[in-house]
Amino acid sequence: MSSPTRVGRYRLIRNVILAWMTAVILAAFLIDIPRINILEHTARNLFFHVPMWFTMMSAVLVSAVHSVQYLRRESPLSDIRALQAARVGFAFGVLGLITGIAWAKFTWYVGTDVWWNFDPRQTMAALQLVIYGAYFVLRTAFDDPERRARVSAAYNLFAALTVPFLLYVVPRQLTSLHPGADGNPAFSDITAPEMRLVFYPAVIGFIGLFWILYTQRVRLAAIRLRLAGDAES
Amino acid sequence: MRHWLTGTWSVLAKDLQLEFRTRYALNLLLMFVVTSVFVVALGIGRGAVTPGVKAGLLWIVVFFSASIGLGRSFVSEEEAGTSLILRMNVRGSMVYVGKLAFNYLLLLAVDLVATLSFxxxxxxxxxxxxxxxxxxxxxxxxxxxxxxxxxxxxxRAANRGPLLPVLAFPTLFPLLMTVVPASLAALEGGGAWDAAAGDLRVMIAFAGTVITGSVLLFDYIWED
Known part of the structure; x- marks a missing residue:
């Protein structure tokens, strides 16, 4: 990242993403959306909650790919990438969970005291967050950076093996209120066309935001690694 | 193949021999099971407990016993300084499968005692x-x-502490969500085998995936 043209290109992409996100957020609050009973203006959460989940899933994928890369090549940079993707993905996951809980409370569970009701997708998302929590705790238990990198990459991949089972197990025991699940109408049938004009750019914008945060953190950790010999010191 | 089986068996035989000498792991696990069943029974009090709750509690006791008792299998090698000898003499997959067989035997004893005391x-x-x-x-x-x-x-960690439950429980959610309904079906009877068939398939697939993945990943953890 040292040559001036690469830095310039990085800054250009970053600024485009930030301008794009600003436009998305303004549009998300200002466009005219159909008013549906109970849902009302909470429907605008579609522009935040759903892209956050897409972003988290992308981050999980990025993290797992770099864990595999680490086990194959043992490059410290792969370990940094796997960790930072997990950290930024975790942050998006927490935000997605909070926006989801608040949304459900005032629509699905309106008039009840329910905040949390093991919805399949909610359960799987919470599980992925717990796995990353364990992954972060595991990393702090090592002194030797090389051993920490190798063992935590193995744990990251081992935990990722167990997640797909939930795709099969959870929906059998819990019914979902999410669109497109359990015979609920699919996203494309219930969403007004004008909302999609903001939704798809929001997905791109949030993933772009992930990319900014992720690359910045990776570069910071790489500098730490070069200066101190350990990215987490 | 024959060579691999001999190596695996020698790891298992070594662990069994050590265990019969002190019976530390077995006694620890069985005491943990018995005392925790007492804790559960006294904690619930005299109220009626539904079979669903009993199935859940049985598995909670088994899960915690596993995460407390089985954590020692490799730590004891590190503490005794014998892991290097194992690394020199047998391949990683033999060590993993040998230890797995030993832990599985311990866990079957846990299952038996937990069910009887329940x-x-x-x-x-x-x-x-x-x-x-x-x-x-x-x-x-x-x-x-x-x-x-x-x-x-x-x-392999420097600060071991009670790390195993933290690492294990997130990966065991799919298992917990199938064993409890299947055990409940066994308690309630009726068309239990049909009701539990789907869960049993998931359990078999889970065990297969976890063990296959472990054999593939074990060398990265085990070798230096």
């Missing part, structure tokens, strides 16, 4: 004993597969 203290009425035994056997295989790999992970 029926003694909590009036566990089992309608389909064969199904419950099968669910315990298959579920414990997945449980042993995961905890064996994760105990190898914590043996």
């Amino acid at each position: 029926s003694l203290l909590l009036e566990l009425d089992v309608a389909r004993a064969g199904l419950l035994a099968l669910v315990l056997a298959v579920g414990s295989l997945g449980l042993a597969g995961a905890t064996t790999l994760l105990s190898a992970i914590i043996a």
Whole structure:
């Protein structure tokens, strides 16, 4: 990242993403959306909650790919990438969970005291967050950076093996209120066309935001690694 | 293949021999099971407990016993300084499968004692004993597969502490969500085998995936 043209290109992409996100957020609050009973203006959460989940899933994928890369090549940079993707993905996951809980409370569970009701997708998302929590705790238990990198990459991949089972197990025991699940109408049938004009750019914008945060953190950790010999010191 | 089986068997035989000398792990686990069943029984009090709650409590006791008792399998090698000798003499997959077999035997003892003390203290009425035994056997295989790999992970850590439950429980959610309904079906009877068939398939697939993945990943944890 040292040559001036690469830095310039990085800054250009970053600024485009930030301008794009600003436009998305303004549009998300200002466009005219159909008013549906109970849902009302909470429907605008579609522009935040759903892209956050897409972003988290992308981050999980990025993290797992770099864990595999680490086990194959043992490059410290792969370990940094796997960790930072997990950290930024975790942050998006927490935000997605909070926006989801608040949304459900005032629509699905309106008039009840329910905040949390093991919805399949909610359960799987919470599980992925717990796995990353364990992954972060595991990393702090090592002194030797090389051993920490190798063992935590193995744990990251081992935990990722167990997640797909939930795709099969959870929906059998819990019914979902999410669109497109359990015979609920699919996203494309219930969403007004004008909302999609903001939704798809929001997905791109949030993933772009992930990319900014992720690359910045990776570069910071790489500098730490070069200066101190350990990215987490 | 023959060579691999001999190596695996020698790891298992070594662990069994050490265990019969002191019976530390077995006594620890069985005491943990018995005392925790007492805690459960006294904590619930004299109120009526539904079979669903009993199935859940039985598995919670088994899960915690596994995550506490099986964590020692690799830590003890590190503490005794014998892991280097193992590394020199047998391949990683032999060590993993040998330790897995030992842990599985321990866990079957846990299952037996937990079920017996549950029926003694909590009036566990089992309608389909064969199904419950099968669910315990298959579920414990997945449980042993995961905890064996994760105990190898914590043996490599500098600060071990009570790390195993933290690492293990997130990966065991799919297992917990199938063994409890299947055990409940075994307690309630009726068309239990049909009701538990789907869950049993998931349990078998889970054990297979976890053990295969562990064999593939074990070398990265085990070798330096």
